[in-house]
Amino acid sequence: MSLAHAVLTSLIEKSSSGYDLARRFDKSIGYFWHATHQQIYRELARMEAAGWIESSSAPDAGKTRKREYRVLSAGRAELARWACEPSAPMDLRDEFMVKLRADAALGEIDLRDELRRRIALHQEKLAHYRAIEQRDFLHGKPLSREARIHHMILKKGILLEEGSIAWGAEMLAVLE
Incomplete structure (x- = not known):
């Protein structure tokens, strides 16, 4: 894009x-x-x-x-x-994933604090997205097609943040 x-x-x-x-x-x-x-x-x-x-x-x-x-x-x-052109799905390029691979290979890196920090950032963003959703979309009135599309875009962000938080919690359990 x-x-x-x-x-x-x-x-x-x-x-x-x-x-x-x-x-x-x-x-x-x-x-x-x-x-x-x-x-x-x-x-x-x-x-x-x-x-x-x-x-x-x-x-x-x-x-x-x-x-x-x-x-x-x-x-x-x-x-x-x-x-109208085809789009490639989103690529996951996350430096932290490489750091986790390094931890797995070396076995001596403690990435728990960084993971906790990242989880907190995802929680903040999720709270922000949910506040936008509450303010703009959950008022009980029928939404226009444009508003429904905007809501679905926001929902994707919400799902990504929820998934990142859940994955982070599961990864934290592996690291502890």
Whole structure:
């Protein structure tokens, strides 16, 4: 996946200034596709040069150079083309797994504290995801198709965190 497609998705959801886009990105797509604000700004420039988006002076720009970006038909077509391409399943590239293999090979590394730290981080993220779920999706009202899709994406994050916590607890028992 390219950052351009993540940015296009965010801009289709809502035209934004680069700053507002980067902040929104951090709170949504950024949970599963991280990018720095600088990377987002560079991508906006590339996408504008490609004719996928256009910018204009933001209504609240005043005397600043603040720009608001919106997706053009070429950008919509690119996002639709990309979305129809097959995607590879997520690869597990986790440095900690290699450290565990090293522990198994050497037999003398104590990784329990690191594992406990990682479990705590997964618990924090799970609590955050559940708070979002409670706030945005569990209010008893029927959800639109768009909201149901967003909820299912969040549920995948919840399941990943729950699985990581369960695996961590089981691995901790092996290490003790």
